[in-house]
Amino acid sequence: MTIQWFPGHMTKARRQIEDKLKLIDVVIELLDARVPLSSRNPMVDEILKGKPRLVLLNKTDLADPQVTAQWVKYFAEQGLPALPIDAATGTATKEILPRVKQLWADKIERQLSKGINPRAVRALIVGIPNVGKSTLINQLAGKKIAATGDKPGVTKGQQWIKVGTEMDLLDTPGILWPKFEDQLVGQRLAATGAIKEELLHLDEIALFVVRYMVEHYGAALQERFGVTDLPEDMENVHEVVKVMEAIGRKRGAIVSGGKVDLDKASLIIIRDLRAGKMGRISLEKPQ
Numbered sequence: 001m002t003i004q005w006f007p008g009h010m011t012k013a014r015r016q017i018e019d020k021l022k023l024i025d026v027v028i029e030l031l032d033a034r035v036p037l038s039s040r041n042p043m044v045d046e047i048l049k050g051k052p053r054l055v056l057l058n059k060t061d062l063a064d065p066q067v068t069a070q071w072v073k074y075f076a077e078q079g080l081p082a083l084p085i086d087a088a089t090g091t092a093t094k095e096i097l098p099r100v101k102q103l104w105a106d107k108i109e110r111q112l113s114k115g116i117n118p119r120a121v122r123a124l125i126v127g128i129p130n131v132g133k134s135t136l137i138n139q140l141a142g143k144k145i146a147a148t149g150d151k152p153g154v155t156k157g158q159q160w161i162k163v164g165t166e167m168d169l170l171d172t173p174g175i176l177w178p179k180f181e182d183q184l185v186g187q188r189l190a191a192t193g194a195i196k197e198e199l200l201h202l203d204e205i206a207l208f209v210v211r212y213m214v215e216h217y218g219a220a221l222q223e224r225f226g227v228t229d230l231p232e233d234m235e236n237v238h239e240v241v242k243v244m245e246a247i248g249r250k251r252g253a254i255v256s257g258g259k260v261d262l263d264k265a266s267l268i269i270i271r272d273l274r275a276g277k278m279g280r281i282s283l284e285k286p287q
């Protein structure tokens with residue numbers, strides 16, 4: 001199934017973000033560490049132009065640490081500092097404020113040299129739906145969550161969140177979509193749960209996951225499901241389906257007559273991946 005891509009959505013999100021950028025010192029771009037480029041809005045570089053930016057690779061608890069380290073290097077080579085975090089538990093989130101202040105250091109210096117007390121740095125968090133923006137904001141704001149009041153250009157209902165006295169945060173205005181008209185991007189996002197599974201067929205997503213697992217994490221797949229005889233030729237769909245059936249059989253996803261219920265098997269595979277039950281898996285590597 002093809003997911004429709006409406007350029008109108010993008011134009012609207014772009015306008016909403018550009019509106020806010022005037023008020024912003026630093027942008028925090030939140031990506032999914034398991035699929036950093038696929039979970040990125042395709043126009044983000046253009047929209048953010050010259051704004052200082054910190055990339056956060058979220059959900060590192062679910063991602064392959066070696067691959068995450070490769071991504072940090074990849075972004076550094078693009079001139080973007082990147083920090084792996086886990087917003088849900090707060091791992092490394094304490095690093096964010098110092099990193100943001102570093103990006104704003106010149107301005108802070110200038111204000112201090114003029115004898116002005118530097119104001120709180122204003123940061124905009126951008127990220128596609130489900131990447132963990134609200135979780136991160138709650139984590140950063142902690143119990144002291146407080147709105148800092150209206151600022152010009154801020155639409156009703158959108159409030160600045162105070163992080164101590166040194167940073168004010170704003171969530172993505174509107175919805176920033178990923179590039180899900182690209183089939184591979186769509187499959188990766190469906191596998192990680194960024195796209196609702198109703199939008200793609202379960203067996204299609206599971207097929208993608210099993211194929212990727214056999215190619216990159218064969219041992220983890222064998223260990224989780226006790227399947228042996230992984231196929232050599234992953235281009236052959238029938239071979240991949242055989243692995244899915246073997247998994248279904250091991251996990252009791254059987255319909256009357258003893259046949260494997262492929263939808264049920266697919267759901268097991270996808271849920272296990274998302275819950276980290278096959279280990280820490282990244283579904284995209286830097287080229």
Ligand code: G4P
Pocket residue numbers: 058059060061062085086087088089127128129130131132133134135136
């Ligand atoms: P959004 O505002 O960007 O749309 O995302 P949100 O914070 O709502 O997070 C989306 C899902 O991702 C939530 O799970 C959240 O718990 C989970 N999440 C966020 N950060 C992390 C992380 O660092 N690690 C892991 N493993 N998960 C993270 P959910 O399924 O919607 O709800 P629930 O499972 O927490 O109940």
